[in-house]
Amino acid sequence: MPEKKxxxxxxxxxxxxxDRGAKxxxxxLRDAGMEVIYTGLRQTPEMIASAAVQEDVDVIGLSILxxxxxxxxxxxxxLLREKGMNDVTVLVGGIIPEADIPExxxxxxxxxxxxxxxxxxxxxxxxxxxxx
Amino acid sequence: xxxxxxxxxxxxxxxxxxxxxxxxxxxxxxxxxxTLRPALENSPERQVEFTTISGYPIRRLxxxxxxxxxxxxxxxxxxxxxxxxRGIHATMYRGRLWTMRQFAGFGAAEDTNQRFRYxxxxxxxxxxxxxxxxxxxxxxxxxxxxxxxxxxxxVAISSLADMEVLFDKIPLGNVTxxxxxxxxxxxxxxxxxxxxxxxxxxWKKISGTxxxxxxxxxxAQKEYIYPPEPSMRLVIDTxxxxxxNTPKFNTISISGYHIREAGSxxxxxxxxxxxxxxxxxxxxxxxxxxxxxxVPQLSFFFxxxxxxxxxxxxYRAARRIWHKAxxxxxxxxxxxxxxxxxHSQTAGCSLTAQQPYNNVVRTAIQALAAVMGxxxxxxxNSLDEAWALPTExxxxxxxxxxxxxxxxxxxxxxxxxxxxxxxxxxxTNEVERGAWDYIEKIDAMGGxxxxxxxxxxxxxxxxxxxxxxMAVDKKxxxxxxxxxxxxxxxxxxxxxxxxxxxxxxxxxxRNLRAxxxxxxxxxxxSALRKAAEGKENLMPFIYDAVKAYATLGEVCDAMRDVxxxxxxxxxx
Numbered sequence: 001m002p003e004k005k006x007x008x009x010x011x012x013x014x015x016x017x018x019d020r021g022a023k024x025x026x027x028x029l030r031d032a033g034m035e036v037i038y039t040g041l042r043q044t045p046e047m048i049a050s051a052a053v054q055e056d057v058d059v060i061g062l063s064i065l066x067x068x069x070x071x072x073x074x075x076x077x078x079l080l081r082e083k084g085m086n087d088v089t090v091l092v093g094g095i096i097p098e099a100d101i102p103e104x105x106x107x108x109x110x111x112x113x114x115x116x117x118x119x120x121x122x123x124x125x126x127x128x129x130x131x132x
Numbered sequence: 133x134x135x136x137x138x139x140x141x142x143x144x145x146x147x148x149x150x151x152x153x154x155x156x157x158x159x160x161x162x163x164x165x166x167t168l169r170p171a172l173e174n175s176p177e178r179q180v181e182f183t184t185i186s187g188y189p190i191r192r193l194x195x196x197x198x199x200x201x202x203x204x205x206x207x208x209x210x211x212x213x214x215x216x217x218r219g220i221h222a223t224m225y226r227g228r229l230w231t232m233r234q235f236a237g238f239g240a241a242e243d244t245n246q247r248f249r250y251x252x253x254x255x256x257x258x259x260x261x262x263x264x265x266x267x268x269x270x271x272x273x274x275x276x277x278x279x280x281x282x283x284x285x286x287v288a289i290s291s292l293a294d295m296e297v298l299f300d301k302i303p304l305g306n307v308t309x310x311x312x313x314x315x316x317x318x319x320x321x322x323x324x325x326x327x328x329x330x331x332x333x334x335w336k337k338i339s340g341t342x343x344x345x346x347x348x349x350x351x352a353q354k355e356y357i358y359p360p361e362p363s364m365r366l367v368i369d370t371x372x373x374x375x376x377n378t379p380k381f382n383t384i385s386i387s388g389y390h391i392r393e394a395g396s397x398x399x400x401x402x403x404x405x406x407x408x409x410x411x412x413x414x415x416x417x418x419x420x421x422x423x424x425x426x427v428p429q430l431s432f433f434f435x436x437x438x439x440x441x442x443x444x445x446x447y448r449a450a451r452r453i454w455h456k457a458x459x460x461x462x463x464x465x466x467x468x469x470x471x472x473x474x475h476s477q478t479a480g481c482s483l484t485a486q487q488p489y490n491n492v493v494r495t496a497i498q499a500l501a502a503v504m505g506x507x508x509x510x511x512x513n514s515l516d517e518a519w520a521l522p523t524e525x526x527x528x529x530x531x532x533x534x535x536x537x538x539x540x541x542x543x544x545x546x547x548x549x550x551x552x553x554x555x556x557x558x559x560t561n562e563v564e565r566g567a568w569d570y571i572e573k574i575d576a577m578g579g580x581x582x583x584x585x586x587x588x589x590x591x592x593x594x595x596x597x598x599x600x601x602m603a604v605d606k607k608x609x610x611x612x613x614x615x616x617x618x619x620x621x622x623x624x625x626x627x628x629x630x631x632x633x634x635x636x637x638x639x640x641x642r643n644l645r646a647x648x649x650x651x652x653x654x655x656x657x658s659a660l661r662k663a664a665e666g667k668e669n670l671m672p673f674i675y676d677a678v679k680a681y682a683t684l685g686e687v688c689d690a691m692r693d694v695x696x697x698x699x700x701x702x703x704x
């Protein structure tokens with residue numbers, strides 16, 4: 001039986017339009033054999049949660065550079081729980097002060113990837129996590 | 133979401149034709165035979181290919197063979213004269229140094245006002261305002277979509293009342309101010325002009341720069357509100373208004389900075405920016421303005437990235453291309469139209485979160501390239517900006533970096549210090565040719581708006597950015613402290629944005645809406661809406677609305693009602 005492809009939603013929440021990172025990650029994950037859906041810009045937590053349900057994804061990758069992570073991430077995690085998406089892996093990439101990381105993890109973010117992370121590290125993390 | 137593009141991407145590398153044409157002198161041929169060959173046999177070079185950070189190939193050595201058709205009188209000229217390769221002023225920095233203009237903005241207006249006054253006290257010579265994301269997107273601080281974003285990436289400005297606080301005790305008649313605002317540029321500018329008027333400053337004399345470059349928003353930074361057509365109309369409205377009312381104000385700063393930050397190569401940055409410039413010129417002429425009347429108020433803004441010589445070549449080529457285009461395409465007769473003036477900013481995307489003190493060194497080298505390339509004004513990034521907006525400590529070092537270049541290094545003693553270098557002249561020629569190839573390609577698509585609608589520049593940039601990331605991942609390109617020379621370090625102390633900003637702003641807006649003359653605001657907003665439906669210049673209507681304390685969000689909404697909003701086709 002062919003192995004099911006890992007499905008990933010790459011999302012760009014908030015008002016920020018700096019999408020270089022989101023696009024590079026989307027393409028790198030696709031090149032690594034995953035099924036990648038990119039939401040485009042300015043997605044509210046509601047839009048992201050609905051897209052995640054609709055697309056039945058294994059992983060959500062949020063790209064946040066604007067400093068709005070403390071507002072956006074807990075909102076999204078709450079919505080995912082409401083929709084029964086308890087086993088989706090949510091990752092954040094972007095500019096996140098180290099001091100904010102423990103709170104984000106407590107809110108249910110599986111991992112935070114800071115600037116300078118290689119795309120291979122993210123691919124490896126997803127493979128390991130989804131295999132579990 | 134669209135399918136990934138396959139096979140249509142073609143990145144222009146114009147060096148090959150140049151390389152093929154190299155005609156070696158007998159002396160150089162003998163050197164290759166007698167000196168180079170044994171040296172290579174003895175110890176091969178470190179890499180098969182040497183490339184710039186943009187992936188552009190660089191040859192082993194540059195000699196007269198690399199400048200076959202080069203004519204110094206025609207291609208280089210003298211400073212202050214066409215084709216401006218050597219700079220736009222006869223004496224360059226011997227006469228006047230560039231403007232040291234540090235971009236700043238965070239929190240509420242009073243927080244940024246304090247930072248402005250601090251920077252001026254430290255010897256900064258111009259102001260530059262960073263606005264927060266809600267402001268950039270034309271939302272008031274209390275709009276639901278503003279939640280979590282108020283005052284984070286810049287200062288929150290929702291009305292003229294905020295603008296009055298922002299420039300409190302800063303005389304706009306004496307200080308030049310740059311404002312990084314695009315889609316709502318006309319609205320923010322109207323607020324600025326209203327503050328200037330209140331302070332008693334003469335509009336004919338005030339000076340500064342409005343970024344106002346919507347095309348690069350569609351291409352790279354993505355802070356757009358309206359579709360291209362009405363957005364371009366607003367830009368041309370500000371040009372017209374500026375010609376009549378504020379002759380010393382740069383009504384636009386045509387920006388390659390964000391294109392580069394989005395991952396473009398140096399040649400793409402140059403080409404897309406200048407083609408944007410030509411697009412604005414053409415739309416202005418179509419409005420009926422004379423090229424020599426409004427183009428002198430157009431300015432440019434480039435990135436200063438790591439690759440020292442590639443950057444210098446880029447600035448020199450930019451001036452040459454602009455001169456040629458103005459004279460040949462638009463038959464300009466005014467030297468003020470020909471001379472490309474530019475601001476530069478060191479590359480934010482080159483800063484590393486790891487070992488952040490190294491960023492001081494990167495920034496210094498990048499700033500040096502901008503100065504050796506003849507910049508008119510400069511922002512140097514702070515060492516902590518891969519983490520957050522800069523602390524006062526970090527911002528001070530960044531400003532001091534410019535002061536050291538200006539007063540200690542000696543590079544300001546002569547105009548275009550690298551002029552005549554075989555390498556720099558050859559690279560300038562090649563970068564120029566690469567840019568013209570792109571410009572002509574976009575011409576053939578029907579111009580930049582048409583190219584944007586086909587996602588052409590967006591795709592070229594995404595491709596270049598992915599290629600670069602892969603090169604970094606494979607360690608073909610080294611970033612010190614990131615993929616090599618890694619070490620443990622202590623976390624940096626970064627600026628924390630006060631979380632009460634959003635509440636303070638919301639309360640201020642509540643009070644404003646209660647106190648202002650309600651009917652007057654409604655009347656002026658509906659006048660704006662009506663004008664937007666027609667063809668009139670909207671600046672006077674926007675000005676009237678903000679003077680009555682209509683908020684940024686209300687003014688932008690009035691135009692949203694008429695123009696609609698823009699959604700891009702997301703490509704990955």
